[in-house]
Amino acid sequence: MGYHAPTDLNEALDRLAAGGVRIVAGGTDHFAARQPGPEPVPLLDVTRVAALRGITRQDDGWRIGAATSWTDIARADLPPAFDGLRAAAREVGGIQIQNAGTVAGNLCNASPAADGVPPLLTLAAEIELRSVRGTRRLPLSEFITGPRRTALAADEMVTAIHVPAPPEGARGAFHKLGARRYLVISITMSAALIGLDAAGRITVARVAVGACSAVAQRLTALESDLIGRRPGEVALAPAHLEPLAPIDDMRAGAAYRSAAAAEQVARVIRTAGEAHG
């Protein structure tokens, strides 16, 4: 048993490659899920690896270090396309959770209700995975493979989230629906990235919904149909929600989720559209 907190990424990757460790960063999912009894395996704390933290502008977009906290994201100076992500950052638990919880942790936990996933889907985020074997990138939609399942190999860790430069002038929005105001697991959540032309017609449309399927989904048919329309005149058809497969659970029924998602999607598109002023 042990606790490892390397400051060097390669040392962290070596530890991971040696096997038998579990990564911990903000601890907000790790400890919340802890069962009584001893820590089953040694922990690999990645929060002291400087390379994993912070948001940097790069030639082709933005790099968000894996261990960047939600508070860091909420407070970062980012273009309006990130407004949905920043709004989601303020809805991940309370401030205590946002100060500790990391963006990669939210993705690796792979909850169907992870607040970070829909806005990152609309940003076409790519996940950087590293191991001693090398580095690879996966689109977020391929990284999360199911509820609580990801494409991570045993010796891999997420090192960054890459967001390609969003379309010029596009604006993001995020709506969350739960049974209380704060600290709530979403019943449904929706994110949109909307670009408009000078006449106020949609030129860019990316829409994603969470908590209504095993993994949050982009609504690509809707996105196509939105092009050329105004954000205020969005009419959703059942076919637009086909990627969703909501379930009944203690938070809500499946039929309700479908209805609420349709309404919420229309609203989040409107919010993103109205953000253009």
Add this chain to the structure above:
Amino acid sequence: MDKRVEKDTVAFTLNGAPARITPRPGERLSESLRERLEARDVKIGCNAGDCGACTVLVDGAPVCACLMPAHQAEGRVVDTLRGLVARDPATGRLARNFEAQGAAQCGICTPGMMVAATALLRETPAPDERQVMDALGGVLCRCTGYRKIIEAVLATGTVPAPSGNGAVGDAIRRLDGAAKVEGHEAFGDDIAPAGTLEIALIRSPHPRAAFRLGDLDGFAATTPGIVAVLSAADVPGRNLYGVIPGFEDQPVFAETETRFRGEPVAAIIGTPEAIAGLDPGSVPVDWTRLPDAPTPQEAMAAGAPQLHPGHPGNEMCTGHVRRGDADAALARADVLAQARFSTGFVEHAYIEPEAGFACMDGDKVEVHACTQAPVMDRDALQGILALPAERIRIIPSAVGGGFGAKLDISVQPYLALAAIKTGQPVRLCYSRTDSMQATTKRHPSEIDLRIGAARDGRICGMAFDGIFNTGAYASWGPTVANRVPVHASGPYMVADYRARATGIYTNAPPAGAFRGFGVPQAAIAQESLFDDLAGQLGMDPLEFRIANALENGQPTVCGQVFSQGVGIKSCLTALRPAWARERAAAERFNAENPTLKRGVGVAAGWYGCGNTSLPNPSTIKAGIRADGTLFLHQGAMDIGQGANTVIAQIFATALGVAVGRLELVGPDTDRTPDAGKTSASRQTFVTGNAARLSGEALRREILARVNAGPEAEIILGAGAIEVRDDATTHRIDLAALTPDAEGYVLRSEETYDPPTKPLDADGQGVPYAQFGYAAHLAVVEVDIALGTARAVRFVAAHDVGRAINPLMVEGQVQGGIAQGLGMALMEEYLPGRTENLHDYLIPTIGDVPEIETIIIEEPDEHGPYGAKGLGEHALIPTAPAILNAIHHATGARLRRVPATPSCLYAAIREVRDGT
């Protein structure tokens, strides 16, 4: 130096001083702070980041210490409440404001609230309400309803002066508040020294199971650090307990079969390291799941498992009240409303889980635990331990919220048995899961109700039939079965009435006492149908209630006639201005908003204070020492509601001294006489009367010694009492008097028991000496496209007879409303599914809107200075007022709570599209 050791040592700055610890891998910072560094001001409510009680600052940023690996503290600066109060002037001002506003009731969430607020105020010295909510949204409070916390943070620039000298009617701050806001209050898990042996309970993983214990002694002998194992065989007395005579049906340890998920079968006692490392699955127990009956419907069915002998059909008991002829009246009524209503389990969700510490003092066992009823705890332990009362001492810790569930014993028998068995001090703190699985809940209910009314608007017949799921054990189920029929009419004149409430045993957690004992469930049904009747009659819902409100001289459904003190009409009429204003405002709002719809609802409630037709005494003792110090032996448990302050105010007023002269003693079963349980809204009324009588007796004795007149002024001085009577000043030299065994030279001890009479077979009699009354107005906004409901405003009128402390009256009202709001909109405990505070939702700081409290004072002849009880009244009208507001807003009538978005959406669709 061994590199490994160096690496495992964690050095950081704690509250300005260097700290160095060697935590286990994966140890939570909260545990390190509490157990290695004595920072017991860091409270643990959930160990999952759901409640925020453990909030500390790490490099200035608030985080949940329960979610942070202790190793991550290396090199960081960690601040807890104690350090911030001592070192940051802003936190010091905040502490004084929390006291002044009454923002700390039980105080268990206060460290988390204040630490989070400190971080906000450092960045935003003059925040607005929204910023305060955003900053404190991660900390749950179950007592206050959050409004006074918001006020305390907003008012940080100024600290209001205390109001008055503490006489009855003065809105003084809590006498016991400083410890709560400075991080020194000691709750159930804060008593034990670090390193004390700990207890882990082995609980049933199934709703019903047969089990066989393996070689537990062998397990103890071969597992390092385990010192003993307890099971049913180790209970020297009766392995059954209960709170109602004749219903002692709950074992300390199940013997062959468990009746609900979470029921204990064994206790493992060991060192903290051994218990932390204990895998419950490694304890040898063979389980065989058996068919279970989780609901009354299933438990009443033929062939259902029978939970307890002598209760065929799993019927625990039934309460009845009959007056007049309900059926005849319903038959002649001009309009009729009827429906079935249902409610689910509601969890108390106090932020402090059950916890305590026990040790031996010679051959006496001392139990320090959170409780609402120390003398009942002692009585229960007497039977379980087969010990005389003199060998059991209950010294309650501070209580981090109770609301009814801490009336039952929980940790106490395990602590006492373990201390006796090992001869060593022991501690036990329930995890949040333990607390939710195994302690009592509000009874789920299925209520069939019919009410008739005549064309003139008068109620004409009411028939109530309720089935209450009492779970696996009786607990306070008989009280619910008896109270509900007495109260189900609401505070109205109902001449023809029939009510029946039956408790059914099921394989579910025991349902017990929860603020209102079944009355809130009944009020949902009755107050919803009252709106239905008013609608059928074309009457205004508020005026319909006023027309039917019970008045002095009219019999209750139990035939009890009060010649005075019936204050419900005053409560309802006090709402008229707000009612007119808010209904008009809602109409304007709705005309402009297609999707958001506002509604205004009203509901009333009443509640009989104290036990139903049963003796219910409280005793208060006081004494003056030769040096002139005055001690009040105050045994009424203060669970946050303010008994320590209110009882002292009453005593001080009766004696005629300032409340600041009192030194409080207790509670402690060896030092304070029995002040009964903190339950049934009885402490201000019953113990308050004992305090009044005791204060008056001491005053009489002092005045008699110098032949002073009744209006004389008593001045306590050092070693002497001066009595000023007109122009004369008398002096009593206390040193000249002979002290008694307790060192008192003057003393008084008085008992009060409310005058009640038994109920006959039809429930006719005098169940309570007094009722308190309440009416709530709720403004609710519904998003009809999403089915979400948001409370916008409450106006609450409460007849408290006399507000002993108006600040605390407001605190009770706001806290009760928050719980009623939770019950209406979000709370339902589902065994096995919502055993934590992220799946079981209680209101957050963003869910409780502005609350206007209107205090009505219709004095009660029996109450101390006219005072009536208040605790339960504050919750009873809230949920039906919200449901009536939702109906007003949308036309949708919810007959099942909670009205979650999913349910509300379906109800709205049904009304709008007929689907």
